[in-house]
Amino acid sequence: MLRPPPGLWPNLVAAQIFGAHTGVGKTIVSALLCRTLSxxxxxxxxxxxxxxSTGPEAEADDRHICRFAGKRTQSKCLFQFSLPVSPHVAARLDGNVPSAESLIGLVSAEFSKYAKEKNAVAVVETAGGVLSPGPSAESQADLYRPLRLPVILVADHRLGGIGTSLSAYESLRIRGYDVDAVVIFKNEENGGILGNHEYLSDFFRKEVKDNFFVLNQPPAPVLPVEEDQKNVETYYERAVRDKKLGPLATLLVENHKSRIEKLGSLVVAADKAIWHPFTQHQGRSTKDILTIDSAYGDFFQTLRPETSLETSTNPLLQPAFDGSASWWTQGLGHGNPKFSLAAAYAAGRYGHVMFAGAVHEPAVALADMLLAESKNPRLSRVFYTDNGSTGTEVAMKMALRASAARYRWDSRSDDILAIGLKGSYHGDTIGAMDMSEPSTFNEKVEWYRGRGFWFDFPQVQMRNGAWTIEPPTGMESEFGPPQTFGTLQEIFDGSRIGEKYRLYIRDVLTKLVRDGKKLGALILEPVILGAGGMVFADPLFQRTLVDVIRKEPEIFNTYPSSGAPSDSNAWAGLPVVSDEVFTGLYRLGHWSASSLIGVDPDIVVNAKLLTGGVLPLCTTTASESIFEAFLDDDKSSALLHGHSYTAHAVGCTVAITALKEMKGLEASEGWEAYRLEWNPGLSDKDVVSPSPRAVCAKASSRIWSMWSQDFVSQLSYKTSVDSVWALGSVLVIKLRDVHGQGYTSNAAAGLQKHLLNGQAGESWSIHSRVLGNVLYLMTSMQSSPIVLKAISFAVLEALD
Structure with missing residues (x-):
């Protein structure tokens, strides 16, 4: 789905009739409802x-509506296929297979016409059952999900109908539909002994309260046709007179008004009761709060700003591209039924079961997958937590314990420090904050201490169409002037100053140790430093930093008798921790972001994309040599960390589903067009062995972005843009900021607001987050090229 169409207008009441099965009487219910509404x-x-609709035109459902739903009811069928078979077969044999996007677009266009009337109601009838395929073979529940219309479910009154009805209801709910009412016909065969309506009444009255309606069976067909039509007309007249669906007609109108009122009241309620993250509430207006009704694919359905909820003829909901990938978690589209089903299965099988001293299949399966797919021979153990911040805290607990044990430090009296990069940030819990230098995030956190040393480093960016590696201000003497490259590929092949990096890093580390600093671990966000400002580090600098630590362990080893590890997969010098919470699992186009710098870390932290944006879950994966540092007869030497929902089965099951989906995208060459654009003519024979200068040639052969090179280049020439870069699904635009305020800058706020207000002449907008003067956008891993092209055009237009 390119963009979910709006499904809510102030003056248009809409409902969708789904059937538990084919032949359950959807058209009878539709006709009676339309007639009752009139x-x-x-x-x-x-x-x-x-x-x-399928079948002979003379027997088409819309003709039945024309004849029996009353003169005030207008009826229309969009696609009538003549063969009385499933729509996907009928459409194929007819040679006219409308795409899901085009079909939903036509439905939305009809709604737009209806909404021009003072007051209108639309009854949309599906074909077959809830999971019956549409013309393009999608199940109807998935086909119509972008509209997310209120549902009236027609239950099955026939033998076996109880099961099909309950299954249909669950299928709708698991896809995020609101089922407002259920209608069923009495089964009068064999004396009515089936009694489906009695059983289902007990069930559905707990789900839809009093909105369960039982109808008498329509008359059996007779000949001649005239007598049959007279019988049917009498049936409808009696049903309307007896007000069989009168309460349902009123319910639809009242629920519509209630839904609009609730949407309009959410921001006021939130302003009173909610404490939002990363928000200064002083002076904030309710206009700054975005109301999200639902989400589908890459888009939120948001309440259109500054629209009258009572009188507007425009739709109230507006699709907004989820430009932050919902804080970096979204990878395979909102409302993905595969994830809903996976979560439901695990919830049904396990609920949540405690994990200390226990195990379940999803936890083992996910651990095995992470270890196998990482292609990192060092990793052997997976520790589960709930989010990236706690995952990095666990990683540092692991690393510092291993260093203290090898170098015989007393953690009770020795201050053991981390090494990292300036601007890095690893989470908002106290321990994670201490791994980062002082910044806006932690300067007013009372327990923050900042335990580490942070290297300044050269950065990658594009300016005026040229890729550059630029040294930190004031460090030109150490690293030389900016270097220019023709392609991003060349940067990953290695810049020309690797030896300068090595000497500089070695000198800094040696001095720190001589000054008495106890350095316990290196923690890196490989390639991209996320929350600290979306900074693109020179891959060679990060690789060289790891090389110096591992190849010159004598820098840190003040106890020669401890010796070097004999196992080549054991950590050397210092444990290397890779914080891939943001950058890992294909966010940068590759399973492991560390592989892009040619490094096999000793500890890796994964979260965000791990569950496809559905549930919180984090893994901290470590080497055997790290694990062994905690082995002791004393219980207190164990890794005493955990939480109640450790390795929750629902999250593990969804994570397995999400990772398989992304691996499937890679295997199916779904990203091949992007790879070829960024690496024209590159093939496997171009792969060479990595060296200190060629950081990781095999990985660099796959350096690519879903954002086009031409678009990135155009951005780099804009007068308001300082620099830009793109990698994988991430696009970063750094705006010029004369005040140099960093995270507290408002330089990107204007662009952010412009994009959110919508595109000229378009009915959609772009929701984004900013980090000071940096605005970033992320796609999901299966975003449509058409959507990306539209967003690219909108961003360029906004900057103009």
């Missing part, structure tokens, strides 16, 4: 819409 709400124009 009687009970005479000020409303009544519309019946059948998007897809």
């Amino acid at each position: 009687e009970t709400h005479p000020s409303y124009a009544v519309h019946y819409l059948k998007p897809v």
